[in-house]
Amino acid sequence: MRGQRLLGALGVVLLLGAGCGIPAASDVRVDGKGGTASGAGSVNGQGSEPPTRPASGSANDTFVRNFLSAAAGEPDRAYERVKQFIAPEHRFQLQEKKGSEIALTVVRLREAVFTLNSDSTTTVKITVQQIGVLRTNGTLAPPVATETEYEFGLRSGALGGSGKDELAGLYVLDPPNVLLLSDVALQQYYRDASIYFWNSDRSRLVPDQRYLPDAVPEERRVNEVVKWLVGGPSDWLRPGVVGLPDRTELINNATGANNRWEVNLDMSVDDQTRIDQLITQLAWSLGNLAGELELKIRNNAQPVQDLNERRLSKKLYPITVGPQRFGVYEGAIRPLDFAGEPSGTVPLAAAVNRNIVSAGLARDDDTILAAMVVSSGKGRERLAVGTGRAPVSVLNRSASEYASISRPVWLRTMNARPARGLVVADGRLYRFDEAARMYQVPLNLPSAEVTAVAAALDGQRVALIAGGRLYVAAVDLDGGGVSIGPPRPLVTSLTGLSAVDWGSEDRLMVAGSAGQPAIYEISLDGALETPLRTDVGAKVNHLTSYPTNRTVPLPTGAFMYEANGVAYRNSPFERIGPERVRDIAPPPAGVRASNPSAPFFLY
Template identity: 70%
Template structure:
């Protein structure tokens, strides 16, 4: 989902010293909002431009010029330096040191304020931009953690004299350019399409999405080739511990091509395992969801039976979901279903004698069982896990050790359904638990600090963590009945005081924290995109649960629930969850005020 932001530009009608017509006084601390909605131009698709504006498109408007300069690198990597150098004064182009091929990378930044323009006595203008580093966009479409630690970039602008060298119609030039290819987060949204390609988990039972960025400038007929190149190149670094790529030394034979519903992919891939080849077809079908028609896969020039891509997606769903989500909450110490018009309502999959003293819960479905994990009160205000699995209702619950405080438990959906495992935060540490409520601490390669929240993705191979006040994602490796967490990747967000997280989609997180006021944001797993969902919650969010958007069982976007200041809410429509929406409740005596629903969650 793309964020759309509209902001003003600097007025270009005032007389100025230094740069004619840009509206900047000779000495000025005027701040300019660099964000705006891109205008449609010839060659655009659905109002979105394939290529960023040229240097002269902004004329003498300094604010628009800087905005365009921070978009210039967008597009196909092999021409990124060429596009950026068009903005740089001829005498300063040599200061930007070029890299080639796979070494081309764009430094993605999020401006934290408007640029500051200061006029100089030599008729130039100094531009100062404070930024937050987001990541490094590689030529293979991955956005990796940032390398640069710069928090501010400065460069100068001068007029392009019509009679001067390098004249191409006036406008402005950059002097003293940064020695990196800068790309704003807004330009990333405007000139790239976020894509998911898929890799198999280690036991080849589940496809796991891997986020990439494809330039809109890539013509449609080359999209197939680019995606196949990504798959051949292997998964993103942070995801690698939880998935398997194609066999070593797999290479493309010629370009992947296609038209009119017939697509051809020819790979030099070791092995003749028919099952592996068939799984590759499924992998390609889901990595190319916009393509229908026949896929002709060749292995070392040997054609395989043609496969219908749409039919393959239909018969091989991404996730083992059969019914939509059902909403529950904790009310008066017990789990109860919630009743919302137009949504299915289920029954609590527990025996009444087990549904007591509940603080929070996490349920999940397998093909024929329900996985139940409850946080229940114990002696002297402490808490413990109660865990069980089985047909509805779950009849046997194991009890775990006591802790001072336990967070919301979550299940890892990729584990063996006969030996399911989950994750939970207890007393600032991360633990895995099994169906008997045995808890084992999970080692994390993180700076010192307490873990305060954990969430698991729908594919079961990725987790999100809040640790030491920061947001992380990590791949999960499931082997020999254990759970190993790969090196966590820090997710950049402008929010602080993070308190809760869950997965809102394949590549999106729902995160609660502070943005000046308590807020809930949608953040991509690489931190590049963030969208305010609730910009003023009113109080710290202490509990958050979401149903992730997916291609198997679809529900309206934005399905999440949360608790703040002891009051539970649902997201769409924005509304407090009232006691009369809680089912299977005995009404309180006359004159007694009903309690508040708490800890809402989804069963799916």
């Protein structure tokens, strides 16, 4: 019999089930997770575990959706939950693993085809995109499997079994020998969280994305976070951060009662400064958890710390004011004015504010870090760099000219190190200094052709587009230079990637094609995607964002982009026309005003 096709992939059904309900072309930013799912218990108003097999009914699409959610939850029960969905006579085909070897294969669903067979069973073929491997330490590692399709069967409970529960609903036949988890189930039954590690000189905390099952009760959350910290950073982040001292172990479990949490570590450190840094590390890694923390080192108690007060006194990022919008108008940087937003003055002297193609500016206390791409004539470009108090009046220029230079980005630091940044020139990644000296940065990538780079607010992580693929990598700033750790490739449903910037600690803004030009928000492991704009209409050649953060937050993510020579902003979405450019004279009668280009944020 001809197969019945579930078009648009199960992912469409699941996204609707997650309660988003936002049109694809909407400019709404979605934070948090969706609606309620039936299951055991509830966390934050949603099901903490996916529906059981008897609760999954007899509708093929719903049952398969729940089967691909069954592994979600605490790892030690993952096989037990999945085997409930498998017919008893086929459960031996799923070879069980134990302890840290338990891993979930996370996939993005493309399509499902159901074919009814003559024996009343149904053959299911799902087309997937491999996203990664969810490990017991909460990390989503790069994918290991290469399968793009999985096939299994379904039969009615009435075709076998004797008990009431066994007769109800459906069973899986010939299951895949892996624990499959859909990307939507990952979003629905886990909370994504950041834990933090110190960079190499212990001047900056760097976030590391993890997933905690919603089924983990609140009183055990502290214990899980401490175990993650003891286990060390994610593999891709390791070159840019330092973990806890070797052989650090948790003594018993972290405990808590009446908003007081006790953590006891067997750790070889007697330096009080390091212990104080660990308390700060714990406070930020515990997110918004309130209450008091009592840290013990080998049963020796430290002074009790209020978690909120510690976070307030030890800021993550060295920013004190919100972002100001600027753009390039007729070769000069100009402020962009929008009602209700702060508007600044150009931090460059008029004598050097000319021939500018694009710019990356940053604040470092009272110092302005200015890096610009300037036109040197005949289609060639140079990098121009200047630092100092505003207005910056002296610019150094790169020794070489290039056919094309990307928007430069600064690596923000919290110490007295000289300022350094990154830029792409003629398909190669370079670091630059305050004198505009450029040094090529080696990258271990299949393709050497780099087209875009963006730096996180912590200055220790970068995102790259190279060979049409998206990567993230750790930055090592030791020794006065800049080295990039092995880049981690990210899987995304976008193609033709053209621009990237950081939208938050654990999210990227990425421009590419989803059948037509679009801008997506993508998690640092590629698992979670949110369309931000799907009606761009032309290739995005410039994208900039103010990253959401807890130091100087904005109510919604702010980004701007340029496509086909026209700049736009979000929230609310609008074209950035010449009327938004401050301090310009109106054009002569009959002459049409130019459009501003290459918009950026100064913060």
